[in-house]
Amino acid sequence: MVKLTDVAALAGVSASAASRVLSGDATVRVSEATRMRVLEAARQLDYVPNHAGRSLRTSRSSTIALVVPDVTSAVFAELANGADQEAASRGLAIVLGRAERVRDDDDWLRRMLGESRIDGVILQVPEGTQPEDLASMVERETPIVIINSLDDGPLSTIVLDDAAGISTAVNHLHSLGHERLGLVGGLASNATARRREAGFRSALQASGLPVREEWITRLGYTGADGRAAIELLEKSAPLPTALVVANLNAALGVLAAIHARALRVPSDVSIVALHDVWYADATWPPITTVRMPLRQLGAAAVARVAEGGQQVTHMTIRSPEPLLVIRQSTAAPG
């Protein structure tokens, strides 16, 4: 590997001068000619600074960890794209971590931090994690931001405007003429799920519709949870004419369970799900969804971590607004 001294030698300057030129140090004092020779030498030798050397000296790794419960959740793709882009524009690298490993005691995150491989962390905690579970992270001086889950507490947080998303879904159904709406929600222990449920309730009230407790389930976000939700709702017949599903994965299960009962979507039941993901368009019928500003969430999280800062902030991403993507799972009732 070619190193800084090789570049300096070729350019006929000291390593020190080369370093300052290459890092774009504004306070550097070199003649334009020298500058050019250094840059040209670096280009010619295809110089890439050694990360260990730089990182050791500066004690910064220019790397932040993005830790999510499930990388394979399609919701994650857009989040990661936003994060990537923001990181690239700041010269940061992102390493992906899978939150499972943060829970077991092999304790990936703590090791990465201890080894100084990571300057900061964006953490989406798994469903059901309580603020107390994060206590051990609070003392660290490392910037941490919790996304998409808690919206207060001793760590900085960034969340989506879940209530607005659900409200968009409710308004769509109401404008189609539905008056009997149910919610297939996440676990009550989950802060996101609570925000979505609160949004559901207030959207119904705003529309002058009744809130029927027996039409609200809180079983979780997986496909199996969605299926179970239909079983549960069935017990308190009659079913609502439309369902807001708080997560697209659950919506797959909901759809399957409805098919299994030989009901039709949307003629018997309309469905709107939160989060717009490729397979919303690959089901039958394709599912109407509400698209959330996940890309912006990712970018904001990187920005927040990169800027470090000691004070704890709580932020909600409201822009762009939740976008209704109408497909074929919603129609007028009856």
Next chain:
Amino acid sequence: MVKLTDVAALAGVSASAASRVLSGDATVRVSEATRMRVLEAARQLDYVPNHAGRSLRTSRSSTIALVVPDVTSAVFAELANGADQEAASRGLAIVLGRAERVRDDDDWLRRMLGESRIDGVILQVPEGTQPEDLASMVERETPIVIINSLDDGPLSTIVLDDAAGISTAVNHLHSLGHERLGLVGGLASNATARRREAGFRSALQASGLPVREEWITRLGYTGADGRAAIELLEKSAPLPTALVVANLNAALGVLAAIHARALRVPSDVSIVALHDVWYADATWPPITTVRMPLRQLGAAAVARVAEGGQQVTHMTIRSPEPLLVIRQSTAAPG
């Protein structure tokens, strides 16, 4: 952060001695008492070696990159689990890379290698990548293994036994009484897709069934590709009574397209898809799949990269054998 000299000081030895003790150097010569003092000091101070320091000195980062075209493909989850586990047992870290970034010219991989942040690479190339596209990686001294795609060429490869997987699917359908089988395959430019198609042809022949070219599509692995495949097959009516779908994502599209035509699964058409993923169980009907040894593939890839070695090897993971997971998308014809 506590460093080696802190530990050494507390234990009353030199940094040199502490280093050897902590790294478990077999050739070290220290008294048992000293050893214990060092270990105890490290424990007490909660010492974690600084990665940059170590990496700079040893010029190894103990990190390998796992680069896949789509982290959000559920197929990836198991692969990553196998890789993680093997890596952990070897004291290696894995960073996830998204292959999109390897293609654009910001050239993540080359930077990571240039910066010496990575000792080796496990690379799943995107559909349609040709051996020539990888030429620039060949010269590198860094260990690279290509997984799940090419099965020969100048770089080491590891693949699944795709033919055996497809064969398992064909045998299942044949044993149910199907004789008119179609294949919804991947792009012809894709090596995996070619292996699957070859497996399909030879399995049909082995079963004494005819190969009908008009029942073989090669449109790709996405949900939309699956939908398009049905449109294409439709033109050469009559449809086969059963379809082997080379990828579960495409199977979602196939299922949707079949529903859209008011045909029934499995009574009109049976479907088996390759790869067993959560949403196979969340569709209607739940899809019969063939589960492949992805975990073993991930582990083998890590092992191969970790062992470095200069000679190029080509390997196929055949164990455990492809496993048929019967759900409700397959039944006897008619």
Next chain:
DNA sequence: TTGACATGGTAAATCGATTAACCATATGGT
């Protein structure tokens, strides 16, 4: 008693990049 070897360590160099602290020469103002 002396040389050889084992025992239990230590000192110092090294990896590559950054940066604080200098230094020589030129230029300008008074």
Next chain:
DNA sequence: ACCATATGGTTAATCGATTTACCATGTCAA
């Protein structure tokens, strides 16, 4: 003419861990 200040650099220290090359003592055999 001479001090002050630019200009255009260079030297050397430093980050933390590893590793090569040593160095005291102690022990044992001849």
